[in-house]
Amino acid sequence: MEAAAATALLSPAAAAPSRRVAALGATSLPFPRRRGVALGSVKGLGRQQLTCRRRSSVVRASWSPSEPESLPSSSSIAPLQMESPVGQFLSQILATHPHLLPAAAEQQLEQLQTDRDAAKEDGGDKPTPSDGDIVLYRRIAEVKEKERKRALEEILYALVVQKFVEAGVSLVPALSHSINSSGRVDQWAESVEGKLEKLHSQEAYEMIENHLALILGQRQADATVAAISKLRVGQVYAASVMYGYFLKRVDKRFQLEKSMKTLPWGSEGDMLNQVMTTDSRPSAQTSTSHPEMASWTSPNFSAGGPSQSVKPCRLRSYVMSFDSDTLQSYATIRSKEAFGIIEKHTEALFGKPEIVITPEGTVDSSKDEHVRISFAGLRRLILEAVTFGSFLWDVESFVDSRYHFVVN
Numbered sequence: 001m002e003a004a005a006a007t008a009l010l011s012p013a014a015a016a017p018s019r020r021v022a023a024l025g026a027t028s029l030p031f032p033r034r035r036g037v038a039l040g041s042v043k044g045l046g047r048q049q050l051t052c053r054r055r056s057s058v059v060r061a062s063w064s065p066s067e068p069e070s071l072p073s074s075s076s077i078a079p080l081q082m083e084s085p086v087g088q089f090l091s092q093i094l095a096t097h098p099h100l101l102p103a104a105a106e107q108q109l110e111q112l113q114t115d116r117d118a119a120k121e122d123g124g125d126k127p128t129p130s131d132g133d134i135v136l137y138r139r140i141a142e143v144k145e146k147e148r149k150r151a152l153e154e155i156l157y158a159l160v161v162q163k164f165v166e167a168g169v170s171l172v173p174a175l176s177h178s179i180n181s182s183g184r185v186d187q188w189a190e191s192v193e194g195k196l197e198k199l200h201s202q203e204a205y206e207m208i209e210n211h212l213a214l215i216l217g218q219r220q221a222d223a224t225v226a227a228i229s230k231l232r233v234g235q236v237y238a239a240s241v242m243y244g245y246f247l248k249r250v251d252k253r254f255q256l257e258k259s260m261k262t263l264p265w266g267s268e269g270d271m272l273n274q275v276m277t278t279d280s281r282p283s284a285q286t287s288t289s290h291p292e293m294a295s296w297t298s299p300n301f302s303a304g305g306p307s308q309s310v311k312p313c314r315l316r317s318y319v320m321s322f323d324s325d326t327l328q329s330y331a332t333i334r335s336k337e338a339f340g341i342i343e344k345h346t347e348a349l350f351g352k353p354e355i356v357i358t359p360e361g362t363v364d365s366s367k368d369e370h371v372r373i374s375f376a377g378l379r380r381l382i383l384e385a386v387t388f389g390s391f392l393w394d395v396e397s398f399v400d401s402r403y404h405f406v407v408n
């Protein structure tokens with residue numbers, strides 16, 4: 001995964017990111033249950049009531065035409081604008097009362113489940129239709145299913161963004177909105193690295209540091225501004241989101257086995273010895289068996305080569321203990337909805353790329369737009385992307401526990 005991100009920055013023929021990433025286990029998102037929560041007025045949302053049947057939380061949304069004030073735009077929170085009625089409703093709650101979003105999302109998930117159950121019952125109760133009616137019913141069912149899928153994607157996205165808001169971290173705006181007069185895009189005022197680091201375990205952040213080192217080498221804090229292909233930066237961002245998704249899955253399993261003292265190498269001392277042994281002698285066989293080890297031969301910006309950039313890491317050594325079949329079985333993002341979010345969020349951030357394939361099968365980069373960005377700005381983007389993927393894993397697990405949609 002680290003190799004895919006590094007290669008995307010350096011190779012003009014880098015392919016679009018694959019759905020395949022390493023994966024592991026399932027968890028539930030620890031959203032706090034709020035009892036007796038009430039929202040008196042959220043302007044501009046239309047009059048509606050959200051009532052969670054499984055608990056006493058009630059969220060009310062109302063609007064009065066006599067109130068001329070405009071609501072804060074959700075575009076200031078996230079680059080992707082939600083389009084479905086459910087998504088627009090959640091985006092306004094996100095902009096005004098973000099702490100109420102989990103309760104509102106749960107109610108919307110209950111409604112989606114009710115609609116899905118009703119669709120199944122209607123399919124069994126209808127009398128035998130004519131041929132023309134079969135086509136009509138099928139088309140109506142397809143439209144409703146598409147609407148539910150879009151609503152589900154936007155519920156997932158809203159919950160991911162809410163976790164950034166809760167952490168006090170602003171997502172990078174669409175690059176088209178952040179270009180200054182010199183053409184530079186990384187004019188983000190705040191420094192959020194400390195906040196982002198706290199969102200990951202110590203072992204996971206060690207892996208993230210290695211991921212950054214393999215992509216940027218020794219230039220991570222370099223303020224030098226370079227013109228880089230927007231397509232390549234977008235590919236690195238998307239690959240880093242998927243890397244963060246994979247990393248959270250692996251870290252969940254690692255932390256569980258660590259707490260139960262069932263790690264493959266027993267004691268802490270044995271673990272350190274295993275880490276040093278694994279990270280000090282990469283081999284061709286290991287590189288072939290483990291996608292993570294492909295990064296040993298991946299090019300990057302550092303003159304010393306990847307082996308000097310990668311530091312000993314307990315979680316990395318743990319991943320290396322997986323056999324290739326196990327690692328391969330984890331190498332898929334679990335749902336189409338999660339993958340759709342990665343694509344749409346990346347496209348909203350960088351714009352839709354114009355990719356032309358030459359007769360030789362390579363990517364024609366003549367029309368590729370370049371952006372001026374510092375290496376420090378790239379580090380900020382990659383850190384955000386990894387955290388986005390980590391949050392996406394949490395949110396996907398939380399939503400699946402309320403509205404089952406994950407198939408593997």
